Amino acid sequence: MDAILEVRNLTKRFHGLLAIDHVSFSLERNEILGLIGPNGAGKTTMISLISGTLEPTEGEVLFEGASIRQLPAYRRGRLGIARTFQVMRPFPGLTVLDNVAVGALFGATGHSRVLGDARDEAQRWLNFVGLDRHAGQRADSLGGPDRKRLELAKALAMRPKLLLLDEVMAGLNHVEIEEVVNVIKKVRERGISILVIEHVMKAIQSLSDRLLVLRSGEKIAEGQPQEVLSKDEVIAAYLGKKRHE
Amino acid sequence: MQLLWQILVNGVLLGGLYALMALGLVLVWGVLNIVNLAHGALIMLGAYACYYLFTGLGWDPFAALPVAMVLLFCLGYLIQRYVLNLVIRAPMFNTLLITFGLEVVITYLAQMIFSADFRTVNPSYAGANFAFLGATVPLVRLLAFGVALGLTFALWLFLERTRIGRAIRATAQNLIAARLYGVNPRHLYALTFGLGAALAGAAGTLYGVVSQINPYIGSALTGKSFAIAIIGGLDKSIYVLAGGLFLGIVEALTALYIGPTYTDVVSFGILVLVLIVRPTGLLGRTA
């Protein structure tokens, strides 16, 4: 098994605040890696560093063995890295269908460069996530759970090799969470590698092959879900013990 | 060397007036998020108010200044309360367009009423000069500078020390916080814009004493105020003062060393450079 993503010594400083502190890990091909940790641990920052939305202060990001640290966000998107945003970012004035079509048009190179084809492909992705009924609606008219589905569909339409999911289950009820878990499993079956940030413990436990735990920007545990979740440091992190400065 | 010193003195004196011109714009921009393209037109109205008080009633321009300020305050209050308040939550672009519309209305009304002739306000002491460390300082310019500084300081005091002033500052952060001061937001917004207009009126009065006026000076003055606001920074009155002085000195130096026709190139060139390199202004806090 080779690593599709490798993060080495990644560090991000914001004006003196250390958001990510020399974190290293790798994500195997076709693996689902769960990224967990208390609020403010730096999980979204990590995804932003991998997707190119933020630049690291130190460290390396390797995608399929090659460094992508110098590449701007749009190039990483074309290479096959797609992400969802926790604070969702749809294209509000466009229809749901067209939102997804953007991904088909500009995602990984070599497919759907014609508007008509892109829309057809977008429709297929809407069916996949269960949004087909809303295809013609304006994106900003969707409710919470549907918006999350839209975020997912947009990312999938890019035909990524690596999918970075940022709390796609927040605010969903049991049934909806079940659906999302199934969709993510179906995505993995297509050969896509996935990094998932989640707070819904049960879901992420059942979904992930491995877990990575961050607290205050540091990696404090990595490994099989059962092991990781029974470690003292991990439990303490969630119960709110502050880190010594 | 002598000449350089004179130029610097001129620049500083002019800069004080510039700062006052930009102050009203910055206040309204910072608190209400309104980019007021009619700002220069309000300055123009202030100048005409002073002119008519001077020629019609024989008042000294510096005595007319408070009256001009009150008149402009009322106008500004009404404009905000009954026109701008209707669009204030729209995208900022809309306020750009609507203030432009107001600028057109004000300018052409002025042209109709006051005629397009150039006017000046020439008090009896207009020619008086005195020497300052080897430079000639015209009395009116020194007085204008003094008043400008005084008003800048007064604004700062008002915003820091009075209840209404603090309510206005709170509005810039958060409308809900402002409500805690117990002031109706519509009234508060109108007060702020009125205050900005009053400052414009004061600047106009002073401008009328040191330079010629006609109904069309509005847009150039708006442009200049923008440059000062951006170059200095929008956060504090003192930044605007610094921006004004900076621009005054730079323009004076440009006129001397490069040529008087290049002052606009330099002013607006610096504006663009500052926007590109440091949009929060030379002094503003880093984004």
Added chain:
Amino acid sequence: MKFSTKCVLGGLAVALLATVPWWGSAVLVQFGINALILATLAQSWNIIGGYTGYPSFGNSVFYGLGGYGVAIAMVQYGLPFPVGVAIGVALAGAFAILLGLPVLRLRGHYFAIATLGLAEVMIAIVSNLEIAGRNVGLILPLVKGDALFFELALALLVVSTLAVAWISRSRFGFALIAIRENEQAAAVMGVNTTVYKILAFALCGVFAAVAGGIHAYWITYLDPGSAFDVTLNIKMIIMAVFGGAGTIFGPVLGAFVLAAISEILAAKVTSLASIFFGIVIVAAVVFMPRGFADFVRQFRHLGWRYFQENIRTYRV
């Protein structure tokens, strides 16, 4: 209305307009040329402001570069008009790329102010250039007959509108719209936002430059103030926005209607006309902020409540 029906109607309208110089009065033809040039400017703004979401207040720079390109080529070097236009276009393109790069990194009103600043700088620079005739300007060779200019301006409007139509249904246009709707999301989804923004800016510059060239040749006189007329910026924005920014025909409609209103009133007292124009702008921003196209679309189900709704949404 089906697209093909629109095309046929559009074609008929163009054909009809093309005949105006032969039966219209001199005043009508002159009005026509002005309106057509303004409509092209509104369309050019539509590309960068309407579709890409970057409200440029500096398109007057491209207009002026086009005018001066033609004037300098013809007056200083004796070159023919088309070469002059090509030079103007090249200048505009270079400007869009070189200055677009730093300025398009700014957002919203900062971008607007930066472009306004650039517009002012250009006037000041050109006023100092010997080759451009400094403050005095240049006088171009005279061409008799407005018909030629009418047809040129009409052709330019048609081309620019076709370009906008292509944008509205192409991958390129989709990128621009994505940038407008959510630039960060667009970048993450694979859109090279920098390149697309610059291309949009350059395209808008090209059309504005040709318009400026035609205008300069038509009025045979050019000076920095009129060539780089800063008020044109606000005019083209208002026309595009009130007609409907981000639509194909909105800017054209907005330009013709507002130009007509302006013209009719100017026949009376000039100041009154301008005052009325200003009031129209204020009223339109209050009651119809999303433009005429949106008004037409929504009036059907909302009726007069459309105006109320707009105020209610945006008031304090």
